[in-house]
Amino acid sequence: HILKKNGVKVVSAKEHISEGPEGIILEAMLEGYAEFYSAELSEKIHRGQKENALKGKNNGGGVPLGYLLDKKAQKLVIDPVTAPLVVEIFEKYADGKSVRSIVEDFNVRGLRTKKGQPFNINSFSSLLKNRKYIGEYRYQDVVIEGGVPSIVPEDLFNRVQERMEKNRHAPAMAKTKEDYLLTTKLFCGKCERMMVGESGTSHTGAMHYYYKCGGAKRRKGCNKKAVRKDWIERVVVRLTMQRVMDEEKISRLIDAILVMQEQEDTTTPALRSQLAETESAISNLLKAIEQGIFTPSTKQRLEDLEGQKEEILVNIQTAELQKPKLTREQMTAWFEQFRHGDPENRDFQKRLIDTFVNSVYVFDDKLVLTYNYQHGTQTILLEEIESALGSDFDGATPPEQY
Structure with a gap:
């Protein structure tokens, strides 16, 4: 967040990374399809291993x-x-x-x-x-x-x-390892510092999980109250799902990603251009042979060109396998998983937030969410959230001693 605010850009030495935020979504799609391929391969391997086991x-x-x-x-x-x-x-x-x-x-x-x-x-x-x-x-x-x-x-x-x-000793006082889904994405609306996960035990022994402003935690002059963990995560998931369920936005996103996908692939167009030049040279040489111009030199040249063509074709196939292009139908199917996912499932919540949510700023009266696509900023008043999901800011934050 600090690097981005100061204009620092990450550059990959291996491949082009899109300037736009939609690149994050495209990367998530490609990872998803790679995971599917890996799972399918794993299933085949397990089938063979099970036969060995028997x-x-x-x-x-x-x-x-x-x-x-x-x-x-x-x-x-x-x-x-x-x-x-x-x-x-x-x-x-x-x-x-x-x-x-x-x-x-x-x-x-x-x-x-x-x-x-x-x-x-x-x-x-x-x-x-x-x-x-x-x-x-x-x-x-x-x-x-x-x-x-x-x-x-x-x-x-x-x-x-x-x-x-x-x-075996029971871990009586051990704290449960809690998964804070909004880590590195949640910020204080007052001082813009990152909000971090914290926990504490009340006098009744109940555990409280919440996000606290780094400025308030280190007494840097910010008085932002802590936000209850399950409430803010539930709000972000629900609001993000509403955005994802919007067919018009999904269609615009897919259009942008399709264009970006073509722009990111600089290798394949160059290889196809080389292939066209090589095929043209082979065609011209064959015409010369048909006209009776056939010497040891033309034969050697034809063999060289055929070898170049074969090598280029292999390179094209390799490039396409390393970075496959997704079709509109595949992208639509990928988005559908988020439209019909279970908002109570932790794995689904994590994938949804990691893929679409760029940042969330918490103010006393509103939330400002920025999503991973152009013009993807949403401001929503807390009174609107309260009417739908209930309030977190009245008695739901951790006790004052925490």
């Missing part, structure tokens, strides 16, 4: 301590050198030894992990929960009893799990 074959990842990978059969087999160490770990823990003391004992004895590193508490914690050691092969919803050769007796494994359960 045959008891290893699906990659690290080989646990105590096992070796039979590369020919693609199955785990017991390592006679390290398997006794696994049994020792389970027996010591079941007999009351702490994980830390077992780790220290192993490291003093000079024992090392499969990667040649000293043992640590984290690696032991996951080891003690690994059901492969009792012969259970598990991959997603595939569970095969006896799919892996067992190392640890089942009764010993169960005793270890019982002790781990008893030793």
